[in-house]
Amino acid sequence: MEFSTQTTASLHQIKTAALAVGVFTDGVLSPAADVIDRAGAGALRAVTKTEFKGKSNTHAVLRDIPGVSAARIVLVGLGKQENYNATAHGSAELVFAQYCAAAGLTEGVSTLASIECPDTTLRTRARAAASAGTRAGYHYDATLGKSREAGPRLRKIAIWTARGQAAEAQQGLSEGQALGEGINLARMLGDLPPNVCTPSYLGKTAKQLAKQFTTLKAEVLERKQLEALNMGSFLSVARGSYEPPAFIVLKHTPAGRRPAAKDRKAPIVLVGKGITFDSGGISIKPAANMDEMKYDMCGAASVLGTLRAVAQLELNREVIGIIPACENLPSGRANKPGDVVTSMSGLTIEILNTDAEGRLVLCDALTYAERFKPAAVIDIATLTGACVVALGNVNSGLFSKDDDLADSLLRAGRAAADPAWRLPLDDAYQEQLRSNFADIANIGGPPAGAVTAACFLSRFTSSYPWAHLDIAGTAWRGGKEKGASGRPVPLLVHYLIEQAN
Known part of the structure; x- marks a missing residue:
């Protein structure tokens, strides 16, 4: 275009x-x-x-x-x-x-x-x-046996503006094209079937992006490396599937940036949930609409789409994407209700419901993020059905105890037409996560399910400013027009552009 x-x-x-x-x-x-x-x-x-x-x-x-x-x-x-x-x-x-x-x-x-x-x-x-x-x-045809007939493609769009404003408008057009490409990548990854878009496929996608853009560098950690890092929580979820897990780290370093430069700003870290298929595990989901659980990796897709846009724009800010990717399937090796696992942070977790697996993979990724001494960490996850009940399909749920970070994300969402709504994160909700047999339980019961999920994640974020985006209601559409939306790539890209200025 x-x-x-x-x-x-x-x-x-x-x-x-x-x-x-x-x-x-x-x-x-x-x-x-x-x-x-x-x-x-x-x-x-x-x-x-x-x-x-x-x-x-x-x-x-x-x-x-x-x-x-x-x-x-x-x-x-x-x-x-x-x-x-x-x-x-x-x-x-x-x-x-x-x-x-x-x-x-x-x-x-x-x-x-x-x-x-x-x-x-x-x-x-x-x-x-x-x-x-x-x-x-955007046209999905990756798995069509017979491609749709290709007619003329839209190739050029101009926007009308006053002559003295052309430079400002052109800057916005360049940003918008990069944003659109990032959104389309996130949509494509979400729409791919789960036997194609596996954890390994996400890792290959990150490496392909690193080949395409010189500011990106990709690293994919495998099971033995994750065991050495003591990621017991993440690996407990991955254990139920024959598909190997992939822990993806994709770094954008601005061109010419010296890591030891005195003016170097701390990086912004994006953590995306990468469950490429979520059956629920032993706590298995109902059959109806289970096919849509291929979209449980839309947090990961949004991180890859955002990093693609960031690299195309050559933003002058270091951004790091972290994606813990695996499947959540039932098997003789899968997590069982009542199991206790040890996270990378050392906290023990009682697994009361194996379908609350997103927080189990995210918590180790949030601990891993500490090594980058980040200015902020934002995790993005299709985490809870409770968030869909609360906010429907319009607003993503936003949780944070850092008012400045939350306000910046809310402003970015409004400007990007990708809105979020801030939900509470009071300490009183933490009581619901008490366990008699571990430091914390992985669910807090039916009340305030989206809030207690965020409270769980907050236990692993004490060393940096943190925000959580629950995109369970906004990452895809069901029904006749089923497909990934690419959200919240617009919100994240707008936020990062502002942080780079």
């Missing part, structure tokens, strides 16, 4: 296959739409008065308007003007890009980034436009 700016003052003279303009609810035209309407003798208002009402996620197409050079004017619904924000803008850009892709167009021009809205700048709106264009080109 090629992204550029269009600075022609006369909108109606832009020659393109499709020109996107925004329309608010009840037919209120955006400034760009008003310009086209006047050039086209009221053609847009004629439609908005009768047919098109500007509701979110809708569009209408007008062709060959006299006085307008664009072959198609695409009216994109923006929703209510008073509610217009980064999320609405991102959705509108995606509607336009998906229309162009579905219509077999090879290029288009969007004016949507010229519409100001809260919590955004032209740079972030341009970022959203390029991200949408890149995401619209």
Whole structure:
């Protein structure tokens, strides 16, 4: 994909296959739409008065308007003007890009980034436009015996902006393209079947990224190395499967950065849960929708997607991804309810439910992260169904005792149209994790399940600022449109861009 700016003052003279303009609810035209309407003798208002009402996620197409050079004017619904924000803008850009892709167009021009809205700048709106264009080109065909017919591909998108703002917009477009590529990588990894996307496959993906980008370095630790590190908790989960575990470390070091430089900032560490298939283990899940448990590695996928974007952008900040990857399957060697295991930290854990395995692999990864003396650690995991009950499929759950870190992540989520909602982490919830036979139990009973899962993880994070993102409700969609979403790559990339500035 090629992204550029269009600075022609006369909108109606832009020659393109499709020109996107925004329309608010009840037919209120955006400034760009008003310009086209006047050039086209009221053609847009004629439609908005009768047919098109500007509701979110809708569009209408007008062709060959006299006085307008664009072959198609695409009216994109923006929703209510008073509610217009980064999320609405991102959705509108995606509607336009998906229309162009579905219509077999090879290029288009969007004016949507010229519409100001809260919590955004032209740079972030341009970022959203390029991200949408890149995401619209995602097609899963990795395991299709017969590839879908390949028609014309969308190749070029330009955004219309004032001439003096072209540099800012172009910066945002470059960031958005890298972001979109990272999102698409996370989606592809999530969508792959679990017999393909194994722990070893994730390790190979990390190594391929390291070959593609010179700022990345990948290391994959195997079982013997993990045993030497005393990762008893992680290995207890991996033991139930014939697939070997993989503990992946992917480091981004800015070009020219000397490790001992006095101005070196401490790295930011991302830890992604990499359960490539979660049957629940001995505490086995119901059969219905168990196929969706291939998505239990979406935390890992989001870390790989984020590191890809970070490397493409050559961010001037050291970022380290850690992925404990394995399967959770029942066998004669699998964890049993009542087992007690010893984590890398030395804390013993009573396993009351083998389907609460995500925290068992994450806790050793969080302990491993200490060696990097990080500025912050953020773990990302499809951790609890309780978070889905609490927040549904809109917000990811955010837990942290560090207000500055939590606020930075929340702001990034709003700006990226990838929202999170902060949930409590009071010490009082820790009482639910008491065990008579170990230092801590791996579940705390039905009440506040997402909170007690985060409380469990917090026991292993005392040496650095830490946040936990529970993405169980946002990492994928079920049903007819089943597929990975690529979240929270947008939130993480926006956060890291801000930290690198």
